[in-house]
Amino acid sequence: MRDWRTFVQSKLAKLALPPGTKAEVIDELAAHLEEACAGFRKQGMTEEAATRLALSQVKDWHKLQRKIQNARIKENAMTNRVKQFWLPGLLTLVLSMGALALMEKFGPKPWVLAWSAGLPVAMLYIPWLLSLPLVGGIGAYLSHRAGGSQRAVFYCIVFPILPFLAATLVVLPFSLIFDQFIAHNVAPAALLMALLGWVLLPGVALLAGGLPVQIFVSRRLSSGRITGS
Amino acid sequence: MIRAGVKRGTAELAVLSILQDGPLHGYEMARRIEEQTKGALRFTLAALYPMLYRMEQRGWIRGTWETSNSSGRRRRCYRLTPTGKKKLSPLRREWAELFGALRRLTKVSHA
Numbered sequence: 508m509r510d511w512r513t514f515v516q517s518k519l520a521k522l523a524l525p526p527g528t529k530a531e532v533i534d535e536l537a538a539h540l541e542e543a544c545a546g547f548r549k550q551g552m553t554e555e556a557a558t559r560l561a562l563s564q565v566k567d568w569h570k571l572q573r574k575i576q577n578a579r580i581k582e583n584a585m586t587n588r589v590k591q592f593w594l595p596g597l598l599t600l601v602l603s604m605g606a607l608a609l610m611e612k613f614g615p616k617p618w619v620l621a622w623s624a625g626l627p628v629a630m631l632y633i634p635w636l637l638s639l640p641l642v643g644g645i646g647a648y649l650s651h652r653a654g655g656s657q658r659a660v661f662y663c664i665v666f667p668i669l670p671f672l673a674a675t676l677v678v679l680p681f682s683l684i685f686d687q688f689i690a691h692n693v694a695p696a697a698l699l700m701a702l703l704g705w706v707l708l709p710g711v712a713l714l715a716g717g718l719p720v721q722i723f724v725s726r727r728l729s730s731g732r733i734t735g736s
Numbered sequence: 737m738i739r740a741g742v743k744r745g746t747a748e749l750a751v752l753s754i755l756q757d758g759p760l761h762g763y764e765m766a767r768r769i770e771e772q773t774k775g776a777l778r779f780t781l782a783a784l785y786p787m788l789y790r791m792e793q794r795g796w797i798r799g800t801w802e803t804s805n806s807s808g809r810r811r812r813c814y815r816l817t818p819t820g821k822k823k824l825s826p827l828r829r830e831w832a833e834l835f836g837a838l839r840r841l842t843k844v845s846h847a
Contacts (some may be wrong), residue, residue, distance in 0.1 A: 531801075531812070532785075532789075534810070534812075535762065535785070535812045536781060538761075538809065538812075539763045539784075540781065543763060543781070546767070564780040564781040565782045566782065570782075571782045571785075574782075574786035575785060575786050575789060577786070578786045578787075578789035578790040578793065579793065
């Protein structure tokens with residue numbers, strides 16, 4: 508009689524699961540093959556024919572290994588990442604951009620902050636900045652509620668400024684260096700003003716709302732755990 | 737409107753339906769489905785277990801190790817969870833919708 512466990516173990520040697528889970532999968536598949544073989548034997552097949560027929564259920568063990576791994580790990584990991592980071596992060600981005608669009612259309616004129624006497628300038632939408640703590644708080648709450656780590660919660664809070672930060676750090680220096688219409692001596696000031704208006708101040712505003720929510724929810728959770736224990 | 741994932745859904749429906757009668761291990765599940773559908777639906781090991789693990793991750797079914805009284809063998813038995821029970825009726829509706837659509841398309845009528 509064939510040792511099905513050893514056989515399955517050799518076929519799924521590269522199955523990247525925690526040891527206990529991997530052993531369970533191997534045991535389960537081995538039991539299935541053993542039972543299938545016994546079933547074919549009961550139908551009057553020889554040991555060899557029954558074994559061959561049982562083995563024909565798996566054409567490609569590598570593919571099966573990948574499918575099992577995906578089913579047991581990736582879907583869950585992806586769901587967690589989506590719930591803890593992408594959904595709250597994108598929501599804060601949409602909310603902050605929506606608020607900015609509304610302020611630009613219906614709000615008061617922006618406060619223009621000029622670097623020394625001339626260009627460049629930063630346009631500060633004060634009502635928008637005042638709305639950002641709420642947005643940051645919502646992002647922090649949703650990420651924390653979904654079980655997000657402290658780092659995930661932090662990135663959700665500052666998610667709306669990440670595109671601005673990337674643009675400021677990558678696109679703007681490039682455009683300043685290569686654009687012949689912009690004088691080179693403006694570059695450091697322009698970069699600083701862009702960082703101030705679109706990254707630093709909104710970031711501070713987002714964190715002003717997000718961090719207290721994160722601290723508050725964490726404390727409530729830990730006090731709940733102590734009460735529960 | 738029939739969803740694109742209805743094909744996979746029908747396989748999941750077969751598993752959920754068979755587990756409605758009680759907990760079963762994988763081999764027995766495949767055997768009963770084949771028997772009850774007169775061979776129309778066959779689950780190989782390669783098709784069955786990734787699906788069972790996916791359904792378990794979603795919380796539709798739960799697997800626990802049990803030892804058979806008669807053979808003494810350890811088997812992982814699956815049973816429906818409350819979430820799985822709730823999932824049954826929308827899947828049944830999609831199944832019926834698919835067959836209704838195919839019937840209209842091919843103009844096959846019941847005798």
